[in-house]
Amino acid sequence: MLCGRWRSCRRRPEEPPVAAQVAAPLLLAPPDGDTKRPGLRALKKMGLTEDEDVRAMLRGSRLCKIRSRTWHKERLYRLQEDGLSVWFQRRIPRAPSQHIFFVQHIEAVREGHQSEGLRRFGGAFPPARCLTIAFKGRRKNLDLAAATPEEAQRWVRGLAKLRARLDAMSQRERLDHWIHSYLHRADSNQDSKMSFKEIKSLLRMVNVDMNDMYAYRLFKECDHSNNERLEGAEIEEFLRRLLKRPELEEIFHRYSGEDRVLSAPELLEFLEDQGEDGATLARAQQLIHTYELNETAKQHELMTLDGFMMYLLSPEGAALDPAHTCVFQDMDQPLSHYFISSSHNTYLTDSQIGGPSSTEAYVRAFAQGCRCVELDCWEGPGGEPVIYHGHTLTSKILFRDVVQAVRDHAFTLSPYPVILSLENHCGLEQQAVMARHLRAILGDVLVTQALDSQNPEELPSPELKGRVLVKGKKLPAARSEDGRILSDQEEEDEEEEEAEATEQRRRLISQAKQISPELSALAVYCCATRLRTLCPNPVPPQPCQVSSLSERKAKKLIREAGNSFVRHNTRQLTRVYPLGLRMNSANYSPQEMWNSGCQLVALNFQTPGYEMDLNAGRFLINGQCGYILKPACLRQPDTTFDPECPGPPRTTLTIQVLTAQQLPKLNTEKPNSIVDPLVRVEIHGVPADCARKETNYVLNNGFNPRWGQTLQFQLRAPELVLVRFVVEDYDTTSPNDFVGQFTLPLNSLKQGYRHIHLLSKDGASLSPATLFVHIRIQRF
Numbered sequence: 001m002l003c004g005r006w007r008s009c010r011r012r013p014e015e016p017p018v019a020a021q022v023a024a025p026l027l028l029a030p031p032d033g034d035t036k037r038p039g040l041r042a043l044k045k046m047g048l049t050e051d052e053d054v055r056a057m058l059r060g061s062r063l064c065k066i067r068s069r070t071w072h073k074e075r076l077y078r079l080q081e082d083g084l085s086v087w088f089q090r091r092i093p094r095a096p097s098q099h100i101f102f103v104q105h106i107e108a109v110r111e112g113h114q115s116e117g118l119r120r121f122g123g124a125f126p127p128a129r130c131l132t133i134a135f136k137g138r139r140k141n142l143d144l145a146a147a148t149p150e151e152a153q154r155w156v157r158g159l160a161k162l163r164a165r166l167d168a169m170s171q172r173e174r175l176d177h178w179i180h181s182y183l184h185r186a187d188s189n190q191d192s193k194m195s196f197k198e199i200k201s202l203l204r205m206v207n208v209d210m211n212d213m214y215a216y217r218l219f220k221e222c223d224h225s226n227n228e229r230l231e232g233a234e235i236e237e238f239l240r241r242l243l244k245r246p247e248l249e250e251i252f253h254r255y256s257g258e259d260r261v262l263s264a265p266e267l268l269e270f271l272e273d274q275g276e277d278g279a280t281l282a283r284a285q286q287l288i289h290t291y292e293l294n295e296t297a298k299q300h301e302l303m304t305l306d307g308f309m310m311y312l313l314s315p316e317g318a319a320l321d322p323a324h325t326c327v328f329q330d331m332d333q334p335l336s337h338y339f340i341s342s343s344h345n346t347y348l349t350d351s352q353i354g355g356p357s358s359t360e361a362y363v364r365a366f367a368q369g370c371r372c373v374e375l376d377c378w379e380g381p382g383g384e385p386v387i388y389h390g391h392t393l394t395s396k397i398l399f400r401d402v403v404q405a406v407r408d409h410a411f412t413l414s415p416y417p418v419i420l421s422l423e424n425h426c427g428l429e430q431q432a433v434m435a436r437h438l439r440a441i442l443g444d445v446l447v448t449q450a451l452d453s454q455n456p457e458e459l460p461s462p463e464l465k466g467r468v469l470v471k472g473k474k475l476p477a478a479r480s481e482d483g484r485i486l487s488d489q490e491e492e493d494e495e496e497e498e499a500e501a502t503e504q505r506r507r508l509i510s511q512a513k514q515i516s517p518e519l520s521a522l523a524v525y526c527c528a529t530r531l532r533t534l535c536p537n538p539v540p541p542q543p544c545q546v547s548s549l550s551e552r553k554a555k556k557l558i559r560e561a562g563n564s565f566v567r568h569n570t571r572q573l574t575r576v577y578p579l580g581l582r583m584n585s586a587n588y589s590p591q592e593m594w595n596s597g598c599q600l601v602a603l604n605f606q607t608p609g610y611e612m613d614l615n616a617g618r619f620l621i622n623g624q625c626g627y628i629l630k631p632a633c634l635r636q637p638d639t640t641f642d643p644e645c646p647g648p649p650r651t652t653l654t655i656q657v658l659t660a661q662q663l664p665k666l667n668t669e670k671p672n673s674i675v676d677p678l679v680r681v682e683i684h685g686v687p688a689d690c691a692r693k694e695t696n697y698v699l700n701n702g703f704n705p706r707w708g709q710t711l712q713f714q715l716r717a718p719e720l721v722l723v724r725f726v727v728e729d730y731d732t733t734s735p736n737d738f739v740g741q742f743t744l745p746l747n748s749l750k751q752g753y754r755h756i757h758l759l760s761k762d763g764a765s766l767s768p769a770t771l772f773v774h775i776r777i778q779r780f
Contacts, residue, residue, distance in 0.1 A: 010328065014132050014239065015719070018076045019178050020238065025499060026233070026640065031624060041509055047155070047381050048161060048162065048165060050082065051161060052154075052328065053154045053155075053156070053157045053158035053161065053383075054079065054158050054161065054162070055152075055710045056154045056158070057078070057079035057154065057155065057159075058081065058157045059078070059080050059408045060076055060077060060078030060079075061076070061077055061078075061146065061147075061151055061155065062074050062075070062076055062077075062147065063075060063076075063077050063144040063145065063146055063155075064144065064145040064146075065142070065143070065144060066117060066118065066121050066122055066125070066143040066144070066145060067117070067143070067225035068122070069120075069121050070257075070768055071222045072145075075088055075089045075090070075406070076088065076089040076103050077089075077144075077155075079158070080100070080181075081160075081184065081466060082177070082180075082181035082184065082618065083162060083165075083177075084102060084103055084104065084166070084177065084178075084181060085100045085101065085102050086100060086101055086102075086103070086526065087099055087100050088100070088101070095449075095668075096668075098627060100225065100307075101135070101139075101142075101164055103134075103159065103162050103163055103529070104137060104163075104764065104765055104767065105135050105136050105137070105139070105764050106133055106134070106136070106159065106163060107134045107135055107136045107364070107367055108134045108367070108641045109131060109132070109133055109134070109136065109155075109156055109159045109160060109163075109208050110131065110132040111127075111130070111131055111152070111153075111156055112128070112130055112131075113128035113130055113131060115129045115132040115134070115143055116358055116360050116397075117132070117141060117143040117360075117403075118130050118132060118361045121143070122143065122145065124147040124161055126149070126646070127557075128149035129145050129146050129147070129148065129149050129151075129152050129460075129724045130143070130144065130145050130152065131144050131146070131152050131155060132144070133159070134360070134363070134367075136367075136762055136763060136764045137608070137761070137762025137763060137764055138349075138606065138608065138762060139762075140299050141360060148277070155295075156260055156639075157251050166530070168606055170310060170313065170314060171310075171313035171314060171757075171767070171768060171770070172309065172310050172686055174767045174768045175243065175313075175661075175662065175768040177243075178246075178767075178768050179206070179239055179243065182202055182205045182234070183202060185205065185241070186198050186199070186201045186202035186205060188196075188201070189350070190366050191231040192231060192232075192620075192705070193230065193231040194229065194230040194231070194235055194238075195229055196215075196216060196219050196228065198296075198459045199219055199230070199238070200212075200244070203215060204672060204674065205665070206662065206665075206703050207662070207663055207665045207674055207675060207701070207702030207703050208674065208700075208701050208702065208703035208704070209662070209674045209700035209701065213442065218238065218241060218242075219238065219692070221241075222234045222235075222237045222241065225692070226613075229705040230382045234694065237606055238648075242243075245659075245661075245704075247658055247659050247706070248305070248308065248309055248312065248772075250304060250346045251270075251753060252305050252308050255267070255270045256361065260304075260305070261297060261302040261303065261304055261307065262302060262303040263301070263302060264281055264284040264285045264288060264301050264302075265281065265284070267284040267287060267288065268280070268281050268283070268284040269305055271283065271284060271287075271373070273752065274750075274751060274752030274753065275750075275751040275752055276322050276750075276752070277379065280733055282664060287300055287303070287311055287316070288303045288307065289301065289311040289420070290299055290311075291303070291307045291308075291311040291314060292304065292306075292307035292310075293306045293307055293310065294306070294307070305405040312753065312754075312755060313755055313770070317753075317754065317755055318750075318754060318755055318756070318757060319742070319744065319749055319750055319754040319755070319756045319773070319775065320620070320621075320744050320748055320749075320750070321621075321750050324621040324622065324748040325621065325623065325624075326622075326623045327622050327623035327625055328621075328622060328623075329386050329622050329627075329628070329629040330629060331416070331461060331462045331463050331627065331629075332463055333461055333629065333635070334458065334459040334460070334461060334543065335417075335459045335460065335461065335462065335525075335573060335599070336459055336543065336570065336571055336572055336599060337518065337570070337629060337630055337635045338462060338571065338599060338627045338628060338630060339594055339599055339601070339618060339619075339627070339628040339630060340371050340372055340419070340599050340600050340626060340627055341368075341370045341371050341372070341615065341618075341619045341626040341627075342370065342371070342372035342373075342419075342421075342575065342600040342601055342602040342603070343365045343370045343372065343373050343374060343602055343603065343605045344374055344578055344602035344603055344604055345374060345376065345389060345578045345585065345604060346361055346362055346365050346370075346373040346374045346375070346605065347359075347361050347374075347376065347387050347388065347397060347402065348361060348389065348394060348585060348606055349361050349388075349581065349606050350585070350605070350606060351583060351584045351585045352392060352394065352582075352583065352584075352585050352604075353389075353392050353393060353394070353583050353584075355394055355585070357387060357388050357389070357395045357396060357397045358395075358397065359397055359401050359402055359404075359405040360698075361605075361606060362402060362405045362406065362409065363405055363409045364412060364606075365603065365605050366410055366411075366412060366414075366418075367409075367412070367413060368605060368616070368624040368763070369411075369413055369414055369619050369624045369625065370605065370626060371414065371416060371417065371418055371419065371626035372418070372419040372421055372471075372600050372602070373386055373406070373418070373420060373421065374421045374423060374577075374602065374693070375399065375402060375420055375421065375422050375423065376388060376389060376390060376423045376425070377399055377422060377423065377424050377425060377430075377434060377751050378390050378425045378426060379425070379426050379427060379430055379670075380396065380398070380430070382432065383429065383430065383433060383464065384398055384399065384400065384430075385398075385399040385426050385430045385431075385433055385434050386398060386399060387399055387402055390425055391481070397451065399433075399434055399437060400437045403437050403441045403442065403443055404740045405436060406418065406420065406442070406468065407441055407442055407445065410468065410658070411466055411515055413625075414623070414624070414625040415465040415466055415468075415625070416462045416464075416465055416626055416627050417460075417462060417464045417465065417467050417468065417469055417602070418467075418468050419468075419469045419471050419526060420468060420469070420470050420471065421471045421526075421548075421575065421600075421602075422434075422470060422472040422519075422528075423473060424473065424519070427514075428516045429628075431515070431516030431518065431519040432516045432518045432519070434516075434519055435516060435518035435519045435521070436518070438470065438522060438769070439522075442468055444521070445466060445467055446467070446470070447464070447467050447468065447469050447470075447524050447525065448467050448522060449524060450524060450525075450725045452462070453675075457542070457543055457544050458543060459525055459544065459573075460525060460542045461580075462625075462627045469524065469525055469526050469527065470522040470523055471524065471526035471527075471528055471546055471575075472519060472523040472526070472528055473515050473519075473520065473523065473527070474515075474523045474526075474528070475515050475517060475519050475520040475526040483579055484486065505526075510541075515687060518590070524529045524544075525544050526544065526546045526573065527544050527545050527546065528545075528546055528548065529542075529546065529547055530548075531547035531549060531557075531568075531574070532548065533567050534557070534561050534564045541571035541572060542572060543571055543572055545572055545573075546571070546572070546573040546574070546575060546600075547573075547574050547575070548574075548575045548576075548577060549574060549575070549576050549577075550576075550577060550578075550579055550580075551576055551577070551578055551579055551593075552579060552586045554574075554576045554592075554593055554596075554598065555567060555592065557596075558592060558593075558595070558643065558644070559644070562642040562643070562644055562645070563639070563640060563641065563642040565596050566596050566597050566633075566634060566639060566641055566642065567637065567638075568636055569598055569599065569634065569640060570597060570634065570636060570637050570639065571599030571637060573599050573600060574597075574598045574599060574600065575599075575600035575601075575603060576590075576593045576598050576600070576601050577599075577600060577602045578603070578604060582604075584606060584607075585591070585604040585606060585607045586604070586609070587603045587604050587607055587609060587611035587612065588603075588611065588612065589610075589611055589684070590603060590611060590615055591620070591684045591685065591690075591720075591722065592615055592687075592761050593645075594618065594720065595685070595686050595717075595720055596643055597630060597634035597635075599630075599633055600616070601615075602742065603615055608762055608763075610682075610724070610741075610765075612742045613641070613741055613759075613763075614684055614724070614743060616743065616763055617722050617724065617743025617744050617745065618722060618745065620743070620744055620745075620748070621622035621744070621745060621748050622690070623730050631719035631720060632719075633717075633719070643686045643687070643717070643720075644686075644687065646686045646688055646689070646715055646716040646717040647717075648716065649714040649715060649778065650715065650716060650717075650718060650776075650780060651714075651715040651746075651774075651777060651778065651779050652712065652714055652715070652778040652780075653683075653713045653718075653721075653723070653746065653775075653776075653777055654710060654712045654713075654772055654775070654776040654777075654778070655681055655709075655710070655711050655712075655713075655742060655774070655775055655776075656708070656709070656710045656711075656773060656774040656775075657679045657681070657695050657707045657708075657709050657710075657711065657771065657773050658708055658753075658772045658773055658774060659704060659705065659706045659707070659771075659772045660677060660679070660702075660704070660705050660727065660768045660769070660770065660771050660772070661703075661704055661768065661769065661771075661772065662702075662703060662704075662768045662770070663675055663677055663703070663705075663739055663740065663758075663766075663769050664701035664725060664739065664740065664769055665702065666701070666729055666739065666761075674700040674702060675700075675701075675702035675729040676697045676698065676699050676700060676701075676729055676730040676731075676738060677697060677698055677701070677702055677705050677727050677728070677729060677739060678695050678696065678697040678698070678727070678730050678736070679694060679695045679697075679707065679725065679726070679727055679771060680692055680693070680694035680725075680726045680727075680728065681693055681711050681713075681723065681724070681725055681726075682723070682724040683713050683721055683722075683723060683724075684718060684721065684722040684723075684724060685716075685717055685718075685720045685721040686716060686717045686723065687713065688716050688717075689713075689714075689715050689716055689717060689718075689720075689721060691713055693711040693712075693713070694711075694715055695707045696709065697712075702729075702739075715746070718746050718747070718779070719744070719746075719747060721746040721747075722743055722746070723743070723744060723745075723746055723747055723749055724741060724742075724743040724745070725741060725742050725743070725758075725771055725773075726738070726740075726741045727739040727740045727741070727758060727771065738761060738762060739757030739758075740759060740766045740769055741757055741758065741759060742757065742759055742771075746777070748776065749775060749777070751775050751776055752774065752775065752776070753772070753773075753774050753778055754772075754773055755770045755771070755772055756770060756771040756772075756773060757769075757770055758770060758771065
């Protein structure tokens with residue numbers, strides 16, 4: 001039998017081989033006339049060089065930056081030619097990286113006085129001249145005023161076009177854009193020619209320390225004019241060689257045979273080996289028509305190496321299952337059957353001792369999919385309740401302003417219900433004011449009575465879209481005619497020992513006097529109560545009661561009550577919050593609480609770290625709607641599941657870490673600072689499953705490091721597992737530096753060869769930075 005595969009049936013004998021008809025890789029081939037200015041070439045590829053708004057941004061504008069009532073400073077802002085970043089003037093010049101912000105880091109652009117800063121300090125400027133640029137992560141809003149309404153609109157429209165085009169770009173387009181922006185910077189005299197010295201500078205910029213002899217050999221192989229300068233097509237050839245992916249070529253050639261193109265049946269074979277659901281010939285043909293760049297190949301239903309790379313770099317070739325990026329779970333079950341994205345001290349933008357409070361913190365939490373926010377309510381001047389961290393130096397914001405922020409922003413990302421967790425320290429009068437603000441500002445959005453009169457104590461489902469629930473204390477009430485207990489306090493009373501009953505009743509009556517009837521009436525489905533002990537099963541559940549536990553109390557219940565706590569959480573909501581001793585607003589690991597079925601695991605959203613990475617990973621799926629259906633073992637009332645005793649291993653996860661691509665440079669101000677990357681894979685689940693394993697480090701190469709190392713994990717409760725991929729810069733004398741990460745549920749992890757698109761500490765994209773891995777999941 002002959003080696004390789006023959007395809008005489010694919011084309012007529014007189015036709016030249018299709019592979020010969022396919023042009024050189026198209027991605028990096030420059031459009032006519034664009035080699036003169038690589039920066040503008042990048043904008044041209046975005047189709048925006050002729051756009052009047054973008055052209056105005058390229059010329060720059062003097063905009064007034066507003067930070068306080070008296071701090072209004074005019075600064076020059078100018079879009080860079082790469083179309084990816086905006087340069088801005090500072091009073092005191094700093095390092096170049098401190099004078100730009102990136103378009104991909106923008107969360108939203110708001111017109112008029114639509115930020116806390118402009119509402120408070122922008123009164124001297126008409127709303128038509130104002131705009132706010134809100135960023136992802138912890139970076140503060142940029143509140144600006146233009147000289148005219150037309151100029152403000154140019155920036156609003158221009159940034160919207162750039163963001164939309166950036167979102168629509170494929171990973172290969174982003175890579176092309178990225179490399180040409182560095183090429184423009186490395187061309188020190190801007191003559192559109194690259195000397196070897198400039199090429200070396202380019203290599204350091206993109207995070208690779210290449211051997212001088214090898215780099216020069218590569219340079220000379222592309223220097224066809226033999227004049228020690230690369231220009232035009234020579235530059236593009238150098239970049240193509242630099243961006244080669246030998247590991248992808250090896251996989252491609254394994255399936256493509258001798259003529260170096262994939263037929264639809266061969267692509268189908270690859271898809272089947274990948275373990276793709278719904279792998280059919282029609283599916284393979286669809287992928288060719290979607291991702292193949294060469295029209296000749298596409299007409300013959302063939303895929304070239306470029307098309308193959310486009311596919312593997314697309315969302316369909318990523319580790320995250322694309323089917324899980326939209327809402328795909330059953331959303332008709334009671335709220336107690338879901339993990340619900342929850343924030344603690346939502347109003348804070350920094351530490352809980354002296355940090356500022358802001359309504360913008362609520363806006364950011366909602367933008368991250370949060371569905372349960374906290375309002376710490378205290379007596380304020382002029383009869384108006386305020387929100388802040390009581391008895392500290394944190395600043396204060398008005399309760400009514402927060403409720404307005406909820407009204408305006410709660411449903412911008414997710415339509416599913418929002419829970420307002422009230423920590424109430426107000427007297428009766430201001431509690432009544434709170435209730436009036438909630439009703440007046442939220443209107444019909446606020447749930448004020450049971451939706452099902454036949455079953456008023458059954459929790460609703462997340463399908464209660466666009467509505468707001470209040471979690472708060474409820475006034476004691478007598479039993480109804482059918483004997484149903486109407487207040488959480490009475491339930492607590494019954495749980496006490498008989499000897500303490502009288503004293504407990506007296507305490508409850510005293511406490512009840514401090515709860516305003518107007519505010520009490522709004523706690524319909526989320527009645528706050530204390531959980532002292534776990535009731536045995538014969539006691540009727542109280543679905544509308546919500547217990548709030550400190551992380552310490554929750555851990556104690558997990559350790560001592562185990563399955564009883566899991567069963568409790570199948571019927572009722574439990575909120576867990578960080579210890580008050582975490583003065584710097586640090587977080588605890590939420591995984592331990594999820595293992596026991598706790599729904600409202602509240603974290604400090606303003607504090608980045610692995611804990612927030614886990615939270616983002618847990619809620620990454622299901623359309624990022626903030627609700628995730630718990631595994632069946634955490635929903636069944638008679639479940640026997642105990643996270644401390646999960647049983648024997650049921651799944652083997654094998655990850656082969658192959659390569660990384662275009663890792664970010666950590667110290668952009670030091671040209672010779674190149675990362676030494678290593679990859680760590682972490683398993684977060686029940687205690688018996690928690691593990692971390694890492695590769696060796698690669699010296700001086702953040703551009704295209706190779707590992708080829710295999711990491712394997714045995715899992716006992718795979719339905720609860722989160723997998724976290726972390727890249728770090730190895731350091732022999734100090735802790736490793738964080739480079740990037742990506743976290744997702746095991747059940748949303750696709751098998752086969754996959755790209756992992758890395759995120760920053762703040763959760764922003766590090767595009768085009770990726771890991772390339774092979775994943776195998778064996779269930780038994």
